[in-house]
Every structure is written in C-alpha cells, then in structure tokens.
Amino acid sequence: MPFDPHRAAIRFGTGLSPLLAPPESISAMLRPLGGRDEIARQLPITPYGETRPSLAEWQAAASRWREARGTAQEKPARxxxxxxRAEAxxxxxxxxxxxxxxxxAAxxxxxxxxxxxxxxxxxxxxADGLRWLHLVTPFVExxxxxxxxxxxxxxxxxxVTHPVMLAYLDQERSLGPNSPAARRGGGLNENLARELLELHTVGVDGPYGQQDVRELAELLTGLGWNVERGMEYRPRRAEPGAETVLGTAFSARAEFETIREALRMLARHPATARHMARKIAVHFVADTPDPDLVATLETAWRDSGGDLFAVTATMLEHPASWDRQARKVKPPFDFVQSSLRALSVPPRRILDTGRPGPRRLFQRxxxxxxxxxxxxxxxxxxPEQAEAWISPPNMAARIDWAMTMPGRLLDALPDPRAFAGAAVGPELPDAVAFAARAAESRGEAIGVVLASPAFQRR
Structure with a gap:
C-alpha cells in the first residue's frame, strides 16, 4: 500500500489534529528526527542529572529526620x-x-x-519507593x-548503566562471588543480566542459557551507583577473571570498558536484530505482522549496525506498514493523547488544568x-495485544472518559460533524458519522466519535 498522510499521523504518530496538518511524505515524518527537538524546547522536561529533588537531597532529608526523632527538631525535620515528598x-x-x-502539539x-x-x-x-517516584520521566528524557x-x-x-535502571533491577545487590567485597557477605544478583538478554537484546527465544545469564551477571558486577556521584564502577565488587557470553570471551580485567564491549556485542548480535525487528513491527503495525516486513527490518538492522533512524525509515518505506486495515488498539495513554490532539486542547490547558486537575482528568x-x-x-x-486493552472494565472507562472529559477541558466543544472527520480522517465510517449527527448533544456526539472503533484503532 502507498503512503497515506492521515494513516501516517494515526498509526505512526499521535493522531490527527484540525490545527496541525498530517505529514506530506515519509521524508517529512523523518525530518524532525534529524533536527532540533523543537517540542522538547517548547515543553521542557528536566533530565535526570538536573532533576530536583535529587537522590542526595532525599537522603539528606531522611537522615536529618531520623537523627531528629525524639528531639525538638523532629517536627521541622519531618x-x-x-x-x-510533595515537591517530587x-x-x-x-x-x-x-x-x-x-x-x-507535536x-x-x-x-x-x-x-x-x-x-x-x-x-x-x-518507580518503587518515594525517592524514585519522580525520576522515571527524567530517566527517559x-x-x-x-x-x-x-x-x-x-x-x-x-x-543499562543508568542509576534508575541499576536500582530498578537490584544491581546494587550484586557482588562477584569471588570479589573482595563478597568476603563480608552478599552474592550475585542476576536480575539485570537476565532482563538484558531476555527483554532488551536477543529476546526470550534467543540463543542463550542459564550459564550465559550467570556469566553476564558476573561481568556486570562492579557496576553500581552512588546517590551523589551517580553511576560508578567499583572494582572491589567485580568478579575476577574472564567471562564468556554467547560464545564471546571478555577480558579478565575488571573495568567499565569490558561492560561496554559486552553491551555492544549484544546490541549487534543477529538475534537482537531478529528480536527487535519483530517487536517494532508488532508495536507499530500489527500484533501478527507481515513476515516480509519483519525480515526487511531485520536486514536493515543488521546492515546498518542497529541504526535506529535507518530502521525507522525502512519500516515507513515498506508497503505492509500502510495496510488500510487498522489492526492495533491504542493503549490508554495514546488514546487520551490522540483525543486531546483531535480536540485541539491547548497544551497550556493540559499543563494548567485547575480544578478538577490532571489527576482526575487524566491520571486516574x-x-x-x-x-x-x-x-x-x-x-x-x-502488553501489545489488542485483547489486553478492550476488556469490559477498560472499555467502560474509555467510554466514560470520552463522554465526560472533553466538556470539562474545553469551554466550547467543536461541531460534531467537523470533529468526526478531523479525528478519524477521510475513511470515517458512515455509521460513526451518522451517530455523531444523531446525538442529542455535542458532548454525546464527541464521546461517540472518541469511543468508536474507528478512533480507538490505528
């Protein structure tokens, strides 16, 4: 199938907008990736390294509170x-x-x-624990x-070497069994190594076994973080000796560069290309993707050395990516985001919602x-599968949001007939168009469009 601008915005973007034209071509879709991140400049999110409160501030405040218990300073410390905590x-x-x-606004x-x-x-x-709860988005940023x-x-x-990932997968607990630090107790933790192989690179069906998990976990020992300094390498915690992972031997020298070498090997492994090609196709195109699309993405990954721009371009250039049938269901975040885009809700209204506030309007x-x-x-x-998002309770919550929230966000709702076309595009089903016209109120008509399968799928 050929490129379609409306399908491009719905399937590979954040949805249609009456104020923002859909991309005119594949090159137009890709162009922002090679230039300045304009939306990040307009709507900034502070990266992890600059986020406050920092882990060090959390630790200092908690320490002061503990030390002040039972004294006159306990109340101000608390x-x-x-x-x-409120700031976080x-x-x-x-x-x-x-x-x-x-x-x-993208x-x-x-x-x-x-x-x-x-x-x-x-x-x-x-984010498990108070001190991490505000740091996931900065980690992504x-x-x-x-x-x-x-x-x-x-x-x-x-x-993989970031403090947020290291904390999440308990890397701080991992000690080389024969390292100097292990003499005082503790041992190997395989969480990071297992997820690195099973989820992040070669995949659950990849060519690895328990011995690979253990050897990779031993190779990763020494990798840790400090609340003040961030990520750091700790030789005394590292397992001495060489390790072999997926048939590749790594130096017996315990150092951070050895870990980088292992991560590069995993990133370039043919099984990673195969695993990631399918995952990309499943996420963007279909739960059961076209085999040729997957094979083409795998080849592009291998030939480019995992160049994500080249892989994304290859996906957009493949005919199967433009199949007219919408096979994916939008996850809730994407559904809400594309609804706000279709309604032309101003970004500042999303950021400063007043009452009832973003928790009641969006988060809950x-x-x-x-x-x-x-x-x-x-x-x-x-989950990726459509069935995960269309259970009766989940769909009831979508319908309720579609019927009630637009009226709370906008002082005046758009004309339902124009909105239906702007939200769904030129392939608007007759049944949805009729339902929008026949609704008793604008709010009900907008809700019918947003709750329709034509809008829920992409």
Whole structure:
C-alpha cells in the first residue's frame, strides 16, 4: 500500500489534529528526527542529572529526620521531608502532563513522541519507593529521547548503566562471588543480566542459557551507583577473571570498558536484530505482522549496525506498514493523547488544568483504563495485544472518559460533524458519522466519535 498522510499521523504518530496538518511524505515524518527537538524546547522536561529533588537531597532529608526523632527538631525535620515528598509528587505529575502535551502539539504527525514511548516501554523501569517516584520521566528524557535516531548500542549503554535502571533491577545487590567485597557477605544478583538478554537484546527465544545469564551477571558486577556521584564502577565488587557470553570471551580485567564491549556485542548480535525487528513491527503495525516486513527490518538492522533512524525509515518505506486495515488498539495513554490532539486542547490547558486537575482528568482515568502512568506490572512493560486493552472494565472507562472529559477541558466543544472527520480522517465510517449527527448533544456526539472503533484503532 502507498503512503497515506492521515494513516501516517494515526498509526505512526499521535493522531490527527484540525490545527496541525498530517505529514506530506515519509521524508517529512523523518525530518524532525534529524533536527532540533523543537517540542522538547517548547515543553521542557528536566533530565535526570538536573532533576530536583535529587537522590542526595532525599537522603539528606531522611537522615536529618531520623537523627531528629525524639528531639525538638523532629517536627521541622519531618515537615522538610514531607515538603520534599510533595515537591517530587508535583514534579511527577508535571512531567506526566508535559508528556501528554508534547504529543498534542507535536509536528509532522508526532513520530518522535511515539518512538520515545516505544523505547521507554522497551527499557521499562518502575518507580518503587518515594525517592524514585519522580525520576522515571527524567530517566527517559536523559537516556532515550536524545537517541531515538541513534545507534541502538548507544541507547543500550546509556540505559543499562543508568542509576534508575541499576536500582530498578537490584544491581546494587550484586557482588562477584569471588570479589573482595563478597568476603563480608552478599552474592550475585542476576536480575539485570537476565532482563538484558531476555527483554532488551536477543529476546526470550534467543540463543542463550542459564550459564550465559550467570556469566553476564558476573561481568556486570562492579557496576553500581552512588546517590551523589551517580553511576560508578567499583572494582572491589567485580568478579575476577574472564567471562564468556554467547560464545564471546571478555577480558579478565575488571573495568567499565569490558561492560561496554559486552553491551555492544549484544546490541549487534543477529538475534537482537531478529528480536527487535519483530517487536517494532508488532508495536507499530500489527500484533501478527507481515513476515516480509519483519525480515526487511531485520536486514536493515543488521546492515546498518542497529541504526535506529535507518530502521525507522525502512519500516515507513515498506508497503505492509500502510495496510488500510487498522489492526492495533491504542493503549490508554495514546488514546487520551490522540483525543486531546483531535480536540485541539491547548497544551497550556493540559499543563494548567485547575480544578478538577490532571489527576482526575487524566491520571486516574488512565489507571481505570488499565495503564497506570509509569507503573507497569513488570520489566516487560505494557502488553501489545489488542485483547489486553478492550476488556469490559477498560472499555467502560474509555467510554466514560470520552463522554465526560472533553466538556470539562474545553469551554466550547467543536461541531460534531467537523470533529468526526478531523479525528478519524477521510475513511470515517458512515455509521460513526451518522451517530455523531444523531446525538442529542455535542458532548454525546464527541464521546461517540472518541469511543468508536474507528478512533480507538490505528
């Protein structure tokens, strides 16, 4: 099938907008990836390294509170700690609404925003504990967003060696069994190594076994983080001796460069190309993707050395990517974001919603739809299959949001007939157009369009 501008915005972007024209070509979709990140400039999110409160500030506040217990300073120390917690929660909410607003205002269909969300899900982390709750989006902003058009190995190294990922997968607990640090107790933790192989690179069906997991876990020992200094390499925690992973031997010298070499090997492995080709096709095109599309993406990955710009371009150039049948169901975040885009809700309205506020307008409804912001069930991220998002409770929550929230966000709702075409595009089904015309109110008509399968799928 040939390129279609409306399908480009719906399937590979953040949806149609009456104010923003869909991309005119594949090159127009790709152009922003090679230039300045304009939406990030307009709607900034502070990266991890500059985010406040920092882990060091959290630690200092918690320490002061512990030391002050039972003294006259306990109340002010507790109040200072609570103020820090409130600041972190407010920042997490602000980062959430900014992420929504970026997709609403994104140019050329919003391909960059979709790529950021895809890779953030591929490298899933979850904020467990108060001191981490506001740091997931800054982690994505620092490690993933700048690299969606770079080489995969660059993103892999940035993500896997980041304090947020190391904390999430318990790398701090991992000690080489024969390292000097292990003499005082502790041992090997395989979480990071297992997810690195199973999820991040060669895939669950890849050519690895338990021995590869263990050897990679031993190779990763020494990799840790400090609340003040961030990521650091700790030789005393590293397992001495050489390791062999997937048939590749790595130096017996315990150093950070050895870890980089291992990550580059995994990024360039043929099984990684195969695993990632299918995952990309499943996410963007179909739960059961065209075999030739997958094979073409795999070849592009191998030939380019994992150049993500080249792989994305290859996906957009393949005829199967433009199949007229919409085979994917939008996850809740994408559904809400594309709804806001179709309604032309101003970004500042999303960021400054007043009452009832973004939690009631967006965050809680997303949780009811099955996608609690930054809280996936496990390191494998959110499900791809349509069935995961269309259970009766999840669909009821979508319909309720579609029927009620637009009227709370806009002072005047758009004409339903014009809105139906603007939201769904020229392939608007007659049944949806009729339902929009026949609705008793504008709010009901808008809700019918947003709740329709024609809008829910892409």
């Amino acid at each position: 109040e200072a700690y609570d103020a820090l 929660r407010a920042l997490k909410l602000r980062n959430f609404t900014t992420s929504l607003a970026r997709g609403v 140019p050329e269909g919003g391909l960059r925003e979709r790529l950021v969300r895809f890779w953030a899900d591929h490298f899933t982390v979850r 620092e490690t993933i967003r700048p690299r969606v058009a770079a080489r995969f190995e660059e993103m892999l190294i940035a993500v 409804p997303l949780a009811a739809m099955g996608q609690d912001w930054e809280r996936p069930l496990g390191p494998d991220g959110w």
